[in-house]
Amino acid sequence: MVEQxxxxxxxxxxxxxxxxxxxxxxxxxxxxxxxSTKYSKKGGxxxxxxxxxxxxxxxxxxKYDIKMENNAGLDLYTAPAETTYFEPGLVVNARNSTxxxxxxxxxxxxxxxVSQYRPEEVTADDLxxxxxx
Numbered sequence: 001m002v003e004q005x006x007x008x009x010x011x012x013x014x015x016x017x018x019x020x021x022x023x024x025x026x027x028x029x030x031x032x033x034x035x036s037t038k039y040s041k042k043g044g045x046x047x048x049x050x051x052x053x054x055x056x057x058x059x060x061x062x063k064y065d066i067k068m069e070n071n072a073g074l075d076l077y078t079a080p081a082e083t084t085y086f087e088p089g090l091v092v093n094a095r096n097s098t099x100x101x102x103x104x105x106x107x108x109x110x111x112x113x114v115s116q117y118r119p120e121e122v123t124a125d126d127l128x129x130x131x132x133x
Contacts, residue, residue: 012094
């Protein structure tokens with residue numbers, strides 16, 4: 001059983017996330033961005049565990065069932081696989097609209113993305129040309 005997970009989302013980072021939200025897309029997930037989920041187009045062993053993203057959804061994904069307590073008032077969730085990489089003191093910051101995820105131990109991902117999920121197939125070309133390390 002996963003303990004309560006808290007994350008501090010700085011005001012600038014909240015603005016970046018909310019820019020991808022609309023009345024139909026209010027659920028936010030913190031997901032790995034390493035090719036291991038349907039939300040990622042990245043691939044390759046060099047991204048495992050060090051790439052994260054926020055994805056804005058229109059409805060809850062049952063695989064992302066861990067509610068994340070946050071100071072930004074977001075309806076925010078993550079999945080058990082993601083929690084493997086979390087450490088105490090999670091913080092999301094923004095500098096020049098680029099998000100970073102860090103903990104008490106240091107930076108986890110200095111180049112997080114935020115996207116609104118639109119189902120699409122990942123093609124072989126995406127993996128070959130767009131999502132590799």
